[in-house]
Amino acid sequence: MLHAPGTLTVFLNARILTLDPRRPTAAAMAVQDGLILAVGTQEEMLALAGPEAALVDLQGQVVLPGFHDSHMHLLSWGLTMDGVQLTGVRSMRELIAEGQAYIRDNPGRQWIIGRGFSDEVFTPRRLPTREDLDQISTVHPIIFTRVCGHICSVNSRALELAGINGETADPAGGRIDRDPATGQPTGVLRENAMDLVTRLLPSPTVEDYKRAICRAGTEAAALGLTTVQTNDLHGASGLQDRLQAYLDLDQAGQLPLRIILQASTPTLEDLRAYAEIYRSCQPGAQLKLGPVKLYADGSLGGRTAALSLPYADAPETDGVLIYQQAELDALVCTAAEYDLQVAVHAIGDAALDQVLNSCERARERHPNWSWRPRVIHAQITRYDQLERMARLGVVADIQPIFVPTDLHFVERRVGATLAQYAYAWKTMQRLGIRTAGGSDCPVEPCNPLAGLHAALTRQDGTGYPPGGWQPQERLTIEEALQLFSSGPAYAAHEEHLKGTLSPGKLADFVVLPADPAALDPWELLDLKVSAAYVGGLQMSP
Structure with missing residues (x-):
């Protein structure tokens, strides 16, 4: 639905939930030049509308x-759509069969790339090895990435091409799994060890990236997303083509939603390169550059999240810290020097200790830093750390959609002591920690309505456990809605533009056939988005 620039559009006959406490509900909304002009009664908005105004009847739906x-x-989500789809496999036999079928259906593929399996649902629970993947092919190199994105399994051909053998040393921040009897690599690569193989993959072109962005972005918009903060820029070497794809799409008006890019900068060289691009790159119509993204540890599923205690189900390890404290300090302090926001992946409590130390030191050295550092995930936390986060003003980027999967293994994996304040969303909010909701897609689906359901119930898809896992950490519907609106806006320094339907803010809104607050949480899983608007223009369906 397109209107000429300057046209005033009035959206009528709606139940508008603004999430603005100054005027929480309205029946109509006036939009002009991509901004909200006013919200109010139908009569008030019609009084604003001259004869040239466009009227949109929303037929009693909720906004x-x-x-x-x-x-x-x-972008990663879009790229994986062309690979082997492993999300639904329930056994090693199914995983092998999916790989074999993919080769039959895609005879021209050189590398066989898949993502999405979880060994937690396999019997027995174990990661695929080179021997398993050799049953798919010994001719094609194969790389299958676990759902978490922090572990991959490769076949013998991929190990050969990468030069990985029994003499290969573990890279810093990574681990090559080895057969204890022979010392030879099993084909399982963790964290930075994955790079030994992934760096051999053919590089997509800018056009490949653009197709992947549009494909995934269109699906995201259909789910009601009007902004995504996406970690799609990787290091100095992999930054230019990916950024160019986004710039081209934005300049052509082809982005189906707003994009805030996060940039992984694992080295000081990468960080400084991004800082120069950040300084020179002006925000576009629907695109802007966002924070530096750092990784402090790995994942719970792969037992690479860094814990202060040994893993309860693997006491020989306490996870992987990607950096020494001084190395992380240098990265965060350099970001502060350039006045760049930092968003640091930290799942385990040992990693969170490191991150909070680095943020505190950076603020001491650079008191004019714009601040708002972010901890992405913050899954295994201690109460003293949550108090410290609140005191420092650190934002928690949380993913409620993780809980339906993770609740089945968290306590078994980390033990009762560390599980006590795991996924502690209500405690975070009670302490005053600002929280922002996301999905980590393609780790989990990016359906915000499923995220709301998880935040409200803390149950899996069967309703287990009754009452929810650690039910004291469930959120109210008001708190959950803010997770996916005003919370991310604050995290991105955009609370003046997004998060509520208030005069002067961007006219980004979603239309639903029913009020989520009036539904049983389980009905959210069946609720379908009627339309999504960005700048007052309908982007989906």
Whole structure:
């Protein structure tokens, strides 16, 4: 639905939930030049509308601020759509069969790339090895990435091409799994060890990236997302083509939603390169550059999240810290020097200790830093750390959609002591920690309505456990809606533009057939988005 620039559009006959406490509900909204001009009664908005105004009858539907995902991987999601789809496999046999079928259906593929399996649902629970993947092919190199994105399994051909053998040393911040009897690599690579193989993959072109962005972005918009913060820029070497793809799409008006890019900068060289681009790159119509993204540890599923205690189900390890404290300090302090926001992946409590130390030191050395550092995930936390986060003003980027999967293994994995304040969303809010909701897609689906359901119930898809896992950490519907609206806006320094339907803010909103607050939480899983608007223009369906 397109209107000429300057046209005043009035959206009528709606139940508008503004999430603005100054005027929480309205029946109509006036939009002009991509901004909200006013909200109020139907009579008030019609009085604003001259004879040239466009009128849109929403037929009694519910309007909310557009959903906002604070952390995902949009481009990676789009690229995985062309690979082996492993999300639904329930056994090693199914995984092997999917790989074999993919080769039959895609005879021209050189590398066989898949993502999405979880060994937690396999019997027995174990990661695929080179021997398993060799049953798919010994001719094609194969790389299958676990759902978490922090572990991959490769076949013998991929190990050969990468030069990985029994003599290969573990890279810093990574681990090569080895057969204890022979010392030879099993084919399982963790964290930075994955780079030994992934750096051999053919590089997509700018056009490949653009197709992937549009494909994933269109699906995200159909779910009611009007902004996503996406970690799609990787290091100095992999930054230019990906950024160019986004710039081209924005300049052509082809982005189906707003994009805030996060940039992984694992080295000081990468960080400084991004800082120069950040300084020179002007925000576009629907695109802006966002924070530096750092990784402090790995994942719970792969037992690479860094814990202060040994893993309860693997006491020989306490996870992987990607950096020494001094190395992380240098990265965060350099970001502060350039006045760049930092968003640091930290799942385990040992990693969170490191991150909070680095942020505190950076603020001491650079008191004029714009601040608002972010911890992405913050899954295994201690109460003293949550108090410290609140005191420092650190934002927590949380993913409620993780809980339906993770609740089945968290306590078994980390033990009762560390599980006590795991995924502690209500405690965070009670302490005053600002929280922003996301999905980490493609780790989990980016459906915000499923995220709301998880935040409200803390149950899996069968309703287990009754009452929810650690039910004291469940959120109210008001708190959950803010997770996917005003929370991410604050995290991105955009609370003046997004998060509520208030005069002067961007006209980004979602239309639903029913009020989420009036539904049983389980009905949210069946609720379908009627339309998503960005700048007052309908982007989906």
